[in-house]
Ligand SMILES: Nc1nc2c(ncn2[C@@H]2O[C@H](COP(=O)(O)OP(=O)(O)OP(=O)(O)O)[C@@H](O)[C@H]2O)c(=O)[nH]1
């Protein structure tokens with residue numbers, strides 16, 4: 323049990339209907355006796371009482387809820403004080419608690435204690451922050467699936483299967499006379515089954531990432547092609563300045579739209595051309611950076627004109643990546659579009675609703691295979707979990723290659739042990755301090 327007692331405001335800063343102050347730790351009963359002396363604490367009962375400051379002056383009247391250990395969020399004695407939603411009142415309650423010996427909680431410290439006291443596994447604890455940060459309904463649903471737990475148990479089961487294989491192999495290595503080598507076919511089948519499950523986990527995790535973070539799309543092309551016009555048309559509002567002067571957009575403009583309920587972050591950029599003044603050149607540098615980091619390149623070209631050198635260079639530069647090629651200004655002609663002859667290119671105009679539909683569909687096809695992503699199973703969410711599962715997949719793939727080459731069985735043991743060890747990070751059986759710090763640093767104070 324943790325030695326000290328922590329307190330913090332759990333509701334957002336600013337005015338509201340109510341504010342909640344949360345207290346957790348071994349000293350909760352004593353603190354309650356001081357600041358709500360009229361209350362005879364009953365577990366999970368809503369007491370209505372006067373809350374006193376350290377000089378016995380009333381701060382407010384509000385609800386007092388007591389949850390004794392271990393049946394509370396943190397697993398410790400906790401107290402929740404619901405007061406009127408004024409920042410002054412809530413702060414005074416915290417100040418009174420601190421004056422009586424409580425300590426101000428660090429970000430995520432309540433949830434960290436819940437994890438430490440075995441109330442939730444690390445994966446579930448980290449999904450609390452994902453739920454709070456969710457920006458779309460599907461992101462919230464996915465986080466809730468993780469909050470329910472289950473991933474740790476699943477990964478633990480995979481680890482036991484690896485241990486069983488290692489034990490079989492070790493017996494044969496240690497006592498070659500008495501213990502026969504395990505059947506290669508059987509070991510391989512078992513490894514394949516574990517690998518398939520890990521790959522499924524990785525796949526679900528990628529869907530989860532998509533649902534949580536959305537997809538970034540860089541709108542790039544030569545000056546005057548109609549990039550800003552496209553951004554405005556997709557948004558349905560005049561967000562970016564559009565003009566017939568090439569080089570109108572100097573800085574990147576980012577806006578989000580939803581396609582199939584997925585957040586799509588559109589970034590309009592400065593048109594790329596060789597001979598640009600200094601200011602424009604700085605914008606073009608930025609365009610190149612956005613292009614590198616975006617998931618999808620949306621290349622906008624003037625399809626009514628023969629292609630110039632910039633348009634050709636961009637077509638070549640984006641040929642090997644995920645992209646949508648859009649020849650705009652079809653109302654003025656399609657010469658450039660026909661000349662370029664790019665498969666799957668969209669030929670049309672930002673002024674045509676059908677063209678916009680085609681562009682949205684192309685983003686959906688590349689971004690999530692056209693199927694609305696949804697995830698109601700526990701799945702990988704943090705970077706360290708992805709790293710661990712990738713490392714385990716690499717080690718087990720190597721082990722299978724060793725088996726198939728017909729090499730000695732003892733060679734696979736270290737790969738299996740490696741996979742077993744890294745998966746311990748995902749099941750939470752083996753959490754390094756850096757990982758814990760990383761997980762809880764994302765939280766707000768009071769959670
Ligand atoms: N006829 C026609 N004109 C268009 C179309 N799309 C855009 N334009 C015009 O093309 C000009 C350039 O449009 P912008 O959207 O500012 O082009 P841009 O690619 O953002 O240009 P920069 O910001 O300078 O790189 C404007 O005058 C638009 O009205 C189209 O489909 N047909």
Ligand SMILES: [Mg+2]
Nearest residue numbers: 549550570571
């Ligand atoms: Mg522009």
